[in-house]
Amino acid sequence: MKSIGVIGAGKWGSALAYAFSEKNDVVITSRTPRDLPNFVSLEEALKCEYIVMAIPAQQVSTWLKENFRFNGQKVLVVAKGIEASSGRFLNDIYRPYVPDANIAFLSGPSFAVEVQKSLPTALVVNSTNEELARDFADIFPSFIKSYTSTDVIGAEVAGAYKNVIAIAAGICEGLGLGKNAAAALISRGLVEMQRFGLAYGAKKSTFTGLGGAGDLFLTASSTMSRNFRVGLGLAKGKNQDEILKELGEVAEGIGTAYALHEISEHKDLYLPIAKEVYEMLEGKDPQESLKDLLSK
Numbered sequence: 001m002k003s004i005g006v007i008g009a010g011k012w013g014s015a016l017a018y019a020f021s022e023k024n025d026v027v028i029t030s031r032t033p034r035d036l037p038n039f040v041s042l043e044e045a046l047k048c049e050y051i052v053m054a055i056p057a058q059q060v061s062t063w064l065k066e067n068f069r070f071n072g073q074k075v076l077v078v079a080k081g082i083e084a085s086s087g088r089f090l091n092d093i094y095r096p097y098v099p100d101a102n103i104a105f106l107s108g109p110s111f112a113v114e115v116q117k118s119l120p121t122a123l124v125v126n127s128t129n130e131e132l133a134r135d136f137a138d139i140f141p142s143f144i145k146s147y148t149s150t151d152v153i154g155a156e157v158a159g160a161y162k163n164v165i166a167i168a169a170g171i172c173e174g175l176g177l178g179k180n181a182a183a184a185l186i187s188r189g190l191v192e193m194q195r196f197g198l199a200y201g202a203k204k205s206t207f208t209g210l211g212g213a214g215d216l217f218l219t220a221s222s223t224m225s226r227n228f229r230v231g232l233g234l235a236k237g238k239n240q241d242e243i244l245k246e247l248g249e250v251a252e253g254i255g256t257a258y259a260l261h262e263i264s265e266h267k268d269l270y271l272p273i274a275k276e277v278y279e280m281l282e283g284k285d286p287q288e289s290l291k292d293l294l295s296k
Contacts, residue, residue, distance in 0.1 A: 001025050002139055005045030006052045008079075009034045010249070013054030015112035016078060020052070022141035042067060050074050050139065057081025057090060057160070058255045064097050073098075076125070076136050078106045080159030081252040082259035087266075089156045101129045104136050107155040107211030109218035111225070118143045124211050126155040147210065154206030157197035162216040163227040163253030164260060165189030167277050169220035170231020171286050186220050189273050196260075199269060227253035234280050257281055272296050 002024045006017040009030035017028040017038070027038045029045040045051075051073045055063050061083060075098050077090055094103055104127035114121065122145040127133040133148035140146040149155065165186065172182050193216070194207040206212050219225045223232070230251045233243035240254060261278040264271045276289040 002050050003027075003048040004050040004052060004139065005029070005040075005048035006054060007042070007045060008054030008056075009036060009039070010054065010056075011112040011116075012078060012110075013052070015115040016052055016054065019115050019118075019141045019144060020139055024050075024139055046071070046073070048073070050076070050136070053077045053079065053094075055079060056250045057252055058084060058250070060090065061086075061088075061093050064093070068097050070098055070102075073102065074132060074135065075103045076106055077103065079252070080107070080156075080163065082156075082160045082256045082263075084255035084258040084262075087259050087263045089153065089160075091152055091156060101132065103127065104129070104133055105152055105155050105159075107159050107215060109210065109214045111218065111222070113224060115144070120144070122147065122210055122214075124149050124155065124209070126150070126152050126211070128152060149206065149209075149211075151203045151206045153200050154197050154202030155211045157200060157202055158193060158207055158212040158215060160252070160256045161193035161196060161260070161274070162189075162212075162219050163251070164257045164274050164277050165193065165216060166219040166225050166227035167231040167234070167251075167253045167257065167281075168273050170225075170228040170233075171235045171277075171280065171289075172231070173228070174232040174235025175286060175290065177290075182221070185273070186216065189220070190216055192271055192273050196269060196271060199267070226251040230254065235286050239283070240281050253277075254281060 004020050004024050004026045006013050006028040009028050017026050020026045027040045027045050029040055029042045057079050104125050108123035110121055120143045124147045125133045125136045126149045137146035137148050172185050226249055230243050257278045260274040276293055280289050
């Protein structure tokens with residue numbers, strides 16, 4: 001049995017703590033005390049050999065600066081997103097704190113509520129250190145099939161970008177545009193995030209696998225997705241503050257949409273769906289966005 005410390009006790013962190021406890025000794029912690037099994041202090045959790053980082057992308061930079069000390073731990077990052085304030089990917093944010101040889105990134109289709117029920121899925125552990133990726137793959141429970149990959153940047157792009165496409169898909173659903181439109185949007189969204197990933201050196205095959213198409217199809221087609229529900233709210237004319245208050249949770253696609261907008265402006269990248277999602281978050285009428293998308 002491996003000693004695993006889960007940092008972040010939201011729905012995803014709690015679900016993974018439950019899943020990993022099938023074969024391992026797991027503890028969990030967060031900024032505020034929670035009534036959860038094996039809840040411990042941060043200091044105790046960081047003593048574990050394996051650390052699972054479930055801190056949202058927009059909060060992780062500050063958290064690392066204030067709390068993290070590297071003592072040889074093996075780190076699995078399970079959040080997905082791009083930092084809105086800087087445009088940095090998570091691997092860039094973690095690099096000053098954890099050597100590349102000690103860090104891996106999780107990708108693939110995985111609603112927390114289904115993991116908590118032991119329903120089957122398949123996920124990918126991505127790391128430049130293949131031995132580390134296999135090591136983390138071994139900790140998963142019997143109901144999760146684990147694969148490994150070395151394409152860290154591809155996994156990062158796909159995991160972040162699919163949340164933005166999910167917001168667009170929620171808008172499509174909220175406007176009552178039908179399944180034909182949804183299928184067209186999601187398939188073009190896959191092309192768009194692949195084009196973005198290739199600009200950063202990602203592997204094309206990543207975007208047709210579990211971490212790309214698999215996660216995108218899941219997140220962009222269900223009200224279990226927080227980002228999809230953000231899109232439903234935008235379609236009803238709600239602003240993002242109202243939507244987030246109703247959700248009561250982080251929706252990573254919002255921050256990522258802002259990050260993609262800044263990146264596209266600086267790198268002159270063609271990201272039409274991401275651009276319209278950003279503009280709708282800024283108050284643009286969804287019907288106008290639809291017209292502009294169809295004209296491109």
